[in-house]
Amino acid sequence: MNIIETKKLTKYYGKAIGIVDVDLDVKEGEIFGFIGPNGAGKSTTIRTLLGLIHPTSGGATIFGKDITKFGPEIKEEIGYLPSEVFYYDDMKVIDLLRYSGSFYKKDQSVIAKRIEELAAYLDLDLKKKIDDLSYGNKKKVGIIQGLLHEPKLIILDEPTGGLDPLMQQRFFELLRKENKKGATILFSSHILGEVQKLCNRVAIIKDGKIIKVENIKDLAKNTHKRFKLESPTKIDPAQFISLKGVSDFVSTDSGVSFLYRGDINEAIEIIAKLNLTNLLVEEPDLEEIFMHYYQTDKIS
Amino acid sequence: MNVFFRELKAYQKSTFIWIASLCTLVVVFLLMFPAFTKDVEATRAIMANLPLAVRNALDISLQNFFTVYGFFAYLLTFASLAGAVQAMNIGVGIISKEDSGKTVDFLLTKPISRIKVVTNKILAAVFILLLTNLIFILVALSTAAMVSVSSFDAGLLLLIALTLLFVQLFFLAFGILLSVLIPKIKSTISVSLPVVFGFFVIGMLGAVIGNDNVRYICPFKFYDSNYIIDHSAYDIKFLIIEAVFILLAITASYVIYLRKDIRAVS
Numbered sequence: 001m002n003i004i005e006t007k008k009l010t011k012y013y014g015k016a017i018g019i020v021d022v023d024l025d026v027k028e029g030e031i032f033g034f035i036g037p038n039g040a041g042k043s044t045t046i047r048t049l050l051g052l053i054h055p056t057s058g059g060a061t062i063f064g065k066d067i068t069k070f071g072p073e074i075k076e077e078i079g080y081l082p083s084e085v086f087y088y089d090d091m092k093v094i095d096l097l098r099y100s101g102s103f104y105k106k107d108q109s110v111i112a113k114r115i116e117e118l119a120a121y122l123d124l125d126l127k128k129k130i131d132d133l134s135y136g137n138k139k140k141v142g143i144i145q146g147l148l149h150e151p152k153l154i155i156l157d158e159p160t161g162g163l164d165p166l167m168q169q170r171f172f173e174l175l176r177k178e179n180k181k182g183a184t185i186l187f188s189s190h191i192l193g194e195v196q197k198l199c200n201r202v203a204i205i206k207d208g209k210i211i212k213v214e215n216i217k218d219l220a221k222n223t224h225k226r227f228k229l230e231s232p233t234k235i236d237p238a239q240f241i242s243l244k245g246v247s248d249f250v251s252t253d254s255g256v257s258f259l260y261r262g263d264i265n266e267a268i269e270i271i272a273k274l275n276l277t278n279l280l281v282e283e284p285d286l287e288e289i290f291m292h293y294y295q296t297d298k299i300s
Numbered sequence: 301m302n303v304f305f306r307e308l309k310a311y312q313k314s315t316f317i318w319i320a321s322l323c324t325l326v327v328v329f330l331l332m333f334p335a336f337t338k339d340v341e342a343t344r345a346i347m348a349n350l351p352l353a354v355r356n357a358l359d360i361s362l363q364n365f366f367t368v369y370g371f372f373a374y375l376l377t378f379a380s381l382a383g384a385v386q387a388m389n390i391g392v393g394i395i396s397k398e399d400s401g402k403t404v405d406f407l408l409t410k411p412i413s414r415i416k417v418v419t420n421k422i423l424a425a426v427f428i429l430l431l432t433n434l435i436f437i438l439v440a441l442s443t444a445a446m447v448s449v450s451s452f453d454a455g456l457l458l459l460i461a462l463t464l465l466f467v468q469l470f471f472l473a474f475g476i477l478l479s480v481l482i483p484k485i486k487s488t489i490s491v492s493l494p495v496v497f498g499f500f501v502i503g504m505l506g507a508v509i510g511n512d513n514v515r516y517i518c519p520f521k522f523y524d525s526n527y528i529i530d531h532s533a534y535d536i537k538f539l540i541i542e543a544v545f546i547l548l549a550i551t552a553s554y555v556i557y558l559r560k561d562i563r564a565v566s
Contacts, residue, residue, distance in 0.1 A: 013561075013563075043564050047562070047563075047564060050408075050409050051408070052405065052408055052409070052561070052562040053561040053562060053563070054559065054561060071413060072411045072412055072413045072416075073411070074411075075409060075410060075411040075412075076411040078409070080405075080409040082405055082564075084402075085406075086401060086402035086403050086405070086406070087403060087406060088310075088401065088403055089401070090310065099302065099306060100406070100410070102302040103302065103410035103411055103412055104410075104411060105411075145406070
């Protein structure tokens, strides 16, 4: 069964494009990644699903129910965590969470217990005032308010900002646990690594349009690495250009940089012989993947 | 109802301060009443010496000023001004504060319809104003009973006192309408004060130049105290004007807010 299904979902802000003809289906029990550069339309899609903005044309269903007609009913089973969280500064954390819980039909004592559990797990002080919390701690409040009613669908819009690596790990662990219990997750991000860690399938969006929907395994197969080498002497470009899987090769006086997709050992073998001052091997950012994977691959 | 109670709590402190200020105003003013009426003729002579324009601007009517009704109506001019600011602040703020505080995402992703959000907020606002008026009226009537030498008609005093509520309801509705029309409200005061004082000045100027038509657009002049004192009733025309205005403003506010796109915070 499809938990989320959008049909030609389109949103224009005046004349500016938000999203165009977005067709998505997120199946029950999967962790679905939604990835694209900033401003590509991830948030617009999510905000439309949540009824915060109204579609220009097209439509969507969640749990098989139309989002414009059954908004409140659908949201009973949705947990949402945005990238930036803002809560009532005058409230204490516990008051905010109780207030959040009071919107749901679920037994309030169950919710109260769940708040305690989640707060302990995330190491959050419930007695503090919202105003006194650090950004990361506010984020934890966001996580708890999104999960306290054990929603069937969890929607996350670039949720990891502000969380330190340890908390990020716990957060992902929490999501996996919810997923095992049966929750479907829509996870939007502009960081490929995050999505790869967590998701089963991923949709790639750019300029308001879905470019591709793939299994994460297929995407991982095509992992590119960006190599940046710095050297006091000029590096001979020929040895890299002849290496299979190198693209976007740039040579400057201080070093070289290129994208590499292939056996990592072959690259290391060449690099080992060089006299270097610095070496960086990074995940390429999304723009680069779009530029050098999706476009060039299609041509070749 | 959780939104309703949340709003009551959020406005608890400011409501308390408004009630305390309004009550202080009415008590202090009414306690001065005996001093004014001790030597009516002398005070009246002083008042009569003021140019008519000044008296009109200050809303002093020689025929009623020295009765407890006239005196109370006079102080109500200022109470209404303060009350209008209170109501307008709530009206402008109660919905838009979710925007300016960026909490609107939190609220509207909960299982609650926008209609219910607006309804709960309006009910909370009306409740706050009713509570304010209830306490204000109780304090006003008991103080009046204390200072008045002759017996007086509490019903008539109540009629006069209730005009505060009417003025407040007008500004509440107007404030709500403005709050959904103006895209980004950084501070409620910057919207409410100019509007309230604008209307007050319009009313004052109208009285000075003797233009009666101003009454139709200025809520401060809807309920003329001399008319109420003379007839023991409101001028029904203005009750209807106000009711129609409130109905239109609130309906428009619902329609606009329901269709509004809540854009991502930037």
